[in-house]
Amino acid sequence: MKINPRLFIVELYSFRNVVKQLVSQQLILRYRRTTLGYLWTLINPLMMMSIMAVVFSALFKSDLKTFAVFLFAGMIPWNFFSAVVTQSGAAFINNEDLIKKIYLPKMVFPLSIMLALLIDSVLSFFALFFIIYVIGGSLSWTVLFLPLAYLMLFFFALGVGLLVSVATVFFRDLQYVMGIAMQGLFFLTPVLYKHEALGGKVAWLVRVNPVTPFIDLFRAPLYLGSLPNINLIMQVLGISVSFFLVGLFVFLRQEKKIVFRL
Amino acid sequence: MSSIRVAGLSIKFRIYHDSSPSLKSFFANLFDDKRQKKYSDFIAVDNITFEINAGERVGIVGHNGAGKSTLLKALCRVYESTDGLISVDGRIAPLLEIGAGFHHEFTGRENIHLNGTIIGYTPDQLRQIEPEIIEFSELAEFIDTPVKYYSTGMYMRLAFSVATAMHPDILILDEIFAGGDAAFMNKARTRMHEMIDKANIMILVSHQHELVTSLCNRVIWMDHGRIVADGRPEDIVPRYLAGEMNG
Numbered sequence: 360m361k362i363n364p365r366l367f368i369v370e371l372y373s374f375r376n377v378v379k380q381l382v383s384q385q386l387i388l389r390y391r392r393t394t395l396g397y398l399w400t401l402i403n404p405l406m407m408m409s410i411m412a413v414v415f416s417a418l419f420k421s422d423l424k425t426f427a428v429f430l431f432a433g434m435i436p437w438n439f440f441s442a443v444v445t446q447s448g449a450a451f452i453n454n455e456d457l458i459k460k461i462y463l464p465k466m467v468f469p470l471s472i473m474l475a476l477l478i479d480s481v482l483s484f485f486a487l488f489f490i491i492y493v494i495g496g497s498l499s500w501t502v503l504f505l506p507l508a509y510l511m512l513f514f515f516a517l518g519v520g521l522l523v524s525v526a527t528v529f530f531r532d533l534q535y536v537m538g539i540a541m542q543g544l545f546f547l548t549p550v551l552y553k554h555e556a557l558g559g560k561v562a563w564l565v566r567v568n569p570v571t572p573f574i575d576l577f578r579a580p581l582y583l584g585s586l587p588n589i590n591l592i593m594q595v596l597g598i599s600v601s602f603f604l605v606g607l608f609v610f611l612r613q614e615k616k617i618v619f620r621l
Numbered sequence: 622m623s624s625i626r627v628a629g630l631s632i633k634f635r636i637y638h639d640s641s642p643s644l645k646s647f648f649a650n651l652f653d654d655k656r657q658k659k660y661s662d663f664i665a666v667d668n669i670t671f672e673i674n675a676g677e678r679v680g681i682v683g684h685n686g687a688g689k690s691t692l693l694k695a696l697c698r699v700y701e702s703t704d705g706l707i708s709v710d711g712r713i714a715p716l717l718e719i720g721a722g723f724h725h726e727f728t729g730r731e732n733i734h735l736n737g738t739i740i741g742y743t744p745d746q747l748r749q750i751e752p753e754i755i756e757f758s759e760l761a762e763f764i765d766t767p768v769k770y771y772s773t774g775m776y777m778r779l780a781f782s783v784a785t786a787m788h789p790d791i792l793i794l795d796e797i798f799a800g801g802d803a804a805f806m807n808k809a810r811t812r813m814h815e816m817i818d819k820a821n822i823m824i825l826v827s828h829q830h831e832l833v834t835s836l837c838n839r840v841i842w843m844d845h846g847r848i849v850a851d852g853r854p855e856d857i858v859p860r861y862l863a864g865e866m867n868g
Contacts, residue, residue, distance in 0.1 A: 376738045376743065376744060377738050377739055379738075380734065380735050380738045380739070384724060384727070384735060387727075387731075388724070388726055388727075391726055456721070457721055457722050457739070458699075459699065460699065460721040461697070461699065461715060461721045461722070461739060461740065462697055462698035462699050462715075463739065530644045532644050533644070536644075615701040616701075618699060618700060618701070619634060619635060619700070
């Protein structure tokens with residue numbers, strides 16, 4: 360099967376309105392007819408993180424304020440990544456009707472899910488930013504690095520999400536595997552604890568976990584108030600680009616087969 | 622001037638005896654040399670070649686499962702061809718499935734924009750044709766109500782009005798749609814005929830043979846994925862009907 364990247368981009372661009380519609384569909388639908396509406400998207404993770412901050416700062420006997428900032432900084436990239444991976448499995452399966460009826464570039468389905476999640480994540484980031492400020496956390500100018508961190512995180516998640524969305528069409532079991540796999544991965548990702556804190560036999564798993572450097576990347580400006588060092592940035596860039604390219608390659612190879620397998 | 626050229630087109634479906642192979646069986650099969658086939662191939666469209674030029678009104682007839690709808694979907698790019706080439710010149714409007722992408726939680730107006738975008742209208746065009754769509758569907762009163770509260774007739778009226786709001790170069794129909802109450806059906810039928818008149822090329826799959834004879838100036842008869850005959854409706858339709866009687 361031939362792959363023509365230029366045609367692919369031109370075509371995707373010509374369907375940008377469909378992507379826009381699908382993104383707003385997801386954002387609007389979720390909380391239609393609830394009183395607080397879209398605010399739930401912000402309240403939910405904030406409540407969850409606050410509960411975790413209270414419980415685990417007590418458990419680890421650390422200062423609540425410091426721990427809250429530490430936890431929030433790690434939860435932001437983790438929540439986004441985890442939501443992308445668990446939701447992209449359904450990207451094609453949930454749109455079976457549409458895919459079998461009308462031609463659309465298949466990319467619009469996973470892409471619209473990820474863009475909607477990115478919007479959620481950025482908005483909940485601003486809410487957290489506000490909370491950190493209120494509880495007296497110090498915010499430095501280094502947060503200006505975050506858009507770049509988000510960009511790299513997005514392409515990493517996009518790559519993984521594409522792999523999962525395509526693979527799930529062929530192996531439906533993955534829908535159920537991914538939920539529990541992400542829970543396992545959460546404990547192997549230094550969100551609750553410091554990178555160095557987990558020793559013993561599983562320490563190497565934390566080191567090879569590709570999500571780990573992204574946590575460090577967000578934590579540097581938010582928690583430490585410093586820019587991430589250049590080695591970390593290069594490492595994250597490498598992970599982000601390679602996952603994106605592998606995901607895109609697999610997707611383009613399988614794109615035309617999806618309709619026959621739904 | 623629009624045209625459609627199809628050369629050596631084949632579409633193969635792989636029918637899985639299990640709906641989808643599990644991860645377990647995938648890995649089990651990797652190491653199993655004597656694995657049995659878990660699927661069989663079904664050739665829905667088998668090496669078809671034809672050309673349709675501007676002005677032609679083509680009816681496609683054949684038994685259920687002859688490959689008619691699969692061929693239409695291939696022309697609309699829903700199915701990728703296994704073999705062969707399709708080249709289409711002109712804007713295709715598939716009226717295969719009216720209401721594709723409708724969301725029941727959305728209001729009528731939101732669905733006009735969602736469905737309209739999916740079937741290829743630009744935001745500007747949509748803003749322009751929105752009042753006309755609402756008027757034609759006779760749903761002005763309910764246009765800001767979620768469509769899940771619509772009756773089937775209301776739903777069909779809205780879907781039909783969106784799908785037929787613009788005139789495409791190439792019109793592709795899988796059976797002529799007519800739904801809703803008697804008054805709307807008349808209106809819909811009139812609009813359908815208007816669309817057919819204005820289209821540069823029309824392709825219609827139908828089991829109503831009088832309709833095919835009256836609307837088309839060319840008929841393609843398909844059976845088991847192949848073209849049996851291709852010619853004037855007066856010649857082909859009686860032959861097909863006679864074959865149907867005997868076979």
